[in-house]
Amino acid sequence: MPTENEVGNRILQHLQAALRSPDAAAANIAAAVREIDDEGLLMASLSLRQVMGPEHQGMVLRIPGLRRITKRHLWKAVAEGNVSQAQLHQQIPWVEPPAGIYVNSRTGWTIVHEAVERGHSGAMLTLVAQLMGSDSVNKKTRTGLTPAHVAASKRDTLALMALANLGADLSVLAADRLELRELQKQASEAPEPPEPLEQARLMLATLDPSALDQPKLDTMQIDLATTKTTLETASERVQREVMRRELAVPRAEERPCAICLDRPPNVTFVPCGHKMTCEQCAAEVRECPGCRAPIQHRQRT
Structure with missing residues (x-):
């Protein structure tokens, strides 16, 4: 992979002629970068402030495909917990970041959600919240x-502590917990069962007095305490399973395009048979993103 200086010199050479002709600058820039691979183009965009002035940065940031490359690099860095690579995105001089860089437009899942899901609660979580803005934690x-x-x-x-320090509203957890309990209660046609301790009182009221010897009573209280703990644990597991299913990885047919990460895949590559990209992105690749087999035909499915 070339160094930043090498890429800087190379992109300046490629773009010099394009930037001199404002009437066709966008088309010329697109043509000039065709020989630069994704890694080189990404590195060039990350070092724009060093290699060219503000008047030309905007032209480069409009290069077709740059948004896709930038998004893929950022999400990979977040998933892997690579703070140094994610920090590079602070250097891109976006006037306003393109829609979809920080969020999956199909699901609404953001890089902040991704950082938390991957177990990052330190520098990475703070960084992605800064990239998206202060309201991103909510x-x-x-x-x-x-x-x-x-x-x-x-x-x-x-x-949770890190999110709270970044301004997250944790009261939504308590509100949703109450709402979940209410929904579970309404969904049940049978009346709510009595609490374990209330069940114990009913049992004791109907027992023969001889059954209330202290050893037997102690054993019964221990059993009741164990039953209550078991019921509480089961309730927590049910609520956690509800949340887990919300966060589950999408099924294969629900996964987004492997390139733009937004639109659903609707093109099957021949001969490998993989269905991984949308029609727009399929037109931009010559090899299958999954197996690297040459594409002979694209079949919309």
């Missing part, structure tokens, strides 16, 4: 999950 997915919900489902107290 962003909800399409199903209403905030990063705090993700941390709670993993019992990650460090992440």
